[in-house]
Amino acid sequence: MKVDVLLGLQWGDEGKGKITDVLTPEYDIIARFQGGPNAGHTLEFNGMKHVLHTIPSGIFHPDKINVIGNGVIIDPRILAREIASLRERGAAPEKNLFISKRAHLILPTHRLIDNVFEASKGKAKIGSTLKGIGPAYTDKVARHGLRIGDISLKDFKERYDLLKSEHFRIINSYNPPEELLKVEGLAFEAYEKLWFEGLEYISDIRLIDSEIFINKSIQEGKRILAEGAQGTMLDIDFGTYPFVTSSSTISAGVCSGLGISPNNVGKVFGVFKAYCTRVGSGPFPTELLNETGDKLRENGKEFGSTTGRPRRCGWIDLPALHYAVMLNGVTDLVMMKADVMDDFENIGVCTKYRVGDVVYDFPGYETLNQDIEPIIKDIPGWKSPLNDYTVWDRLPEKFRHYVRFIEKSLNLPISVISVGPRRDQTIVRLV
Numbered sequence: 201m202k203v204d205v206l207l208g209l210q211w212g213d214e215g216k217g218k219i220t221d222v223l224t225p226e227y228d229i230i231a232r233f234q235g236g237p238n239a240g241h242t243l244e245f246n247g248m249k250h251v252l253h254t255i256p257s258g259i260f261h262p263d264k265i266n267v268i269g270n271g272v273i274i275d276p277r278i279l280a281r282e283i284a285s286l287r288e289r290g291a292a293p294e295k296n297l298f299i300s301k302r303a304h305l306i307l308p309t310h311r312l313i314d315n316v317f318e319a320s321k322g323k324a325k326i327g328s329t330l331k332g333i334g335p336a337y338t339d340k341v342a343r344h345g346l347r348i349g350d351i352s353l354k355d356f357k358e359r360y361d362l363l364k365s366e367h368f369r370i371i372n373s374y375n376p377p378e379e380l381l382k383v384e385g386l387a388f389e390a391y392e393k394l395w396f397e398g399l400e401y402i403s404d405i406r407l408i409d410s411e412i413f414i415n416k417s418i419q420e421g422k423r424i425l426a427e428g429a430q431g432t433m434l435d436i437d438f439g440t441y442p443f444v445t446s447s448s449t450i451s452a453g454v455c456s457g458l459g460i461s462p463n464n465v466g467k468v469f470g471v472f473k474a475y476c477t478r479v480g481s482g483p484f485p486t487e488l489l490n491e492t493g494d495k496l497r498e499n500g501k502e503f504g505s506t507t508g509r510p511r512r513c514g515w516i517d518l519p520a521l522h523y524a525v526m527l528n529g530v531t532d533l534v535m536m537k538a539d540v541m542d543d544f545e546n547i548g549v550c551t552k553y554r555v556g557d558v559v560y561d562f563p564g565y566e567t568l569n570q571d572i573e574p575i576i577k578d579i580p581g582w583k584s585p586l587n588d589y590t591v592w593d594r595l596p597e598k599f600r601h602y603v604r605f606i607e608k609s610l611n612l613p614i615s616v617i618s619v620g621p622r623r624d625q626t627i628v629r630l631v
């Protein structure tokens with residue numbers, strides 16, 4: 201069987217976690233292939249809400265294997281906290297969670313570097329989650345990072361100390377004020393102690409050669425779903441650089457992040473909100489800095505799952521979605537959160553961008569850095585609650601019109617429609 205992929209088509213927080221959890225019964229293995237604890241994937245079922253950061257969203261299904269792939273970066277302190285809270289909820293990750301030995305570690309000093317770099321950028325700051333993502337991936341590419349498999353090496357502590365002292369040379373060159381030398385409000389040494397305790401705590405989770413495990417599983421006919429983090433417009437190559445994350449968030453990232461060949465990629469589920477949000481800085485052509493934007497934020501509870509920051513909100517952006525569909529080879533669309541607009545008179549849809557006299561279909565290299573005027577088409581709202589629908593045919597006609605309009609524009613079927621945060625608030629139209 202080929203590996204199916206589920207990833208975000210916008211700027212993250214599309215609802216990937218919820219849909220991964222909903223689709224998990226169809227699969228044997230769920231695997232994360234990139235990103236780290238900058239992600240926050242929310243699941244809601246049985247009256248419970250849970251946010252995952254590093255762990256795949258299939259973890260609440262005890263008979264399914266969850267893999268943290270080589271392309272993911274791990275903060276042992278955050279992972280330990282995640283595992284502890286899963287145990288409180290009755291999950292047993294020591295049984296169904298495996299970690300690639302090749303996954304790189306986020307050191308406490310990576311988080312200090314993130315603090316210092318962001319502060320030094322002033323107004324040009326990226327709006328990073330400050331989890332050490334950029335600095336940890338930088339060390340990976342620079343070939344002096346530490347991997348989780350290295351913890352069993354005799355000289356692990358010496359390697360750690362060496363990298364830490366290199367990091368402090370960088371940090372000290374910025375003459376940082378005291379508060380930038382803290383992590384999660386703790387003095388560095390206190391946080392570092394928790395980090396090592398975290399490493400100890402996660403030691404009962406199996407470390408594996410995940411590329412071999414995944415390829416063997418493909419051979420054995422196992423069904424695998426690769427779960428993306430962040431979104432296409434935050435991709436290191438094709439996102440709104442430099443306001444991006446530091447990994448390959450697109451379907452190509454699955455090959456390097458899990459060690460599979462391109463011809464082993466099957467379906468690609470592209471998840472998008474019926475509107476659009478972004479956290480952090482950077483271009484956002486359809487952003488609504490008005491009451492409508494505030495209403496989207498309020499109705500949609502658009503506050504970061506990882507940082508609690510208010511999310512910027514705006515209308516759905518078809519040029520950016522077209523671009524994302526192209527980059528990922530999307531086969532199936534997944535539409536989230538239309539219920540947030542239940543009481544809207546009209547729904548705005550950005551069909552093209554205008555810059556001066558020129559009209560653009562795609563967010564090209566120059567386009568996004570200019571003053572874009574989104575060309576908006578108004579679609580009549582359905583003005584009734586969607587939350588309780590479970591069947592496509594019964595949905596309000598005006599809503600189905602909206603869905604068909606998006607399908608036609610992107611030339612792809614919307615195979616899953618989510619009408620609320622809970623597992624059971626999902627309409628699956630897969631054939």
Ligand code: GDP
Binds near residue numbers: 215216217242539
């Ligand atoms: P992810 O990072 O892509 O997994 O998305 P997040 O979990 O960060 O953000 C999605 C938010 O929307 C979460 O709070 C979900 O509980 C919520 N959510 C998911 N699907 C729906 C939906 O269809 N309707 C509503 N109203 N909320 C949803």
Ligand code: IMO
Binds near residue numbers: 429
């Ligand atoms: P999930 O998986 C939304 C954003 C940050 C910042 C930029 C770089 O929940 O969709 P980083 O910490 O990676 O250096 O931040 O990327 N960002 C996200 N935005 N959802 C996420 O993950 C994100 N992960 C990073 O806000 O603008």
Ligand code: MG
Binds near residue numbers: 212214240242506
């Ligand atoms: Mg999120």
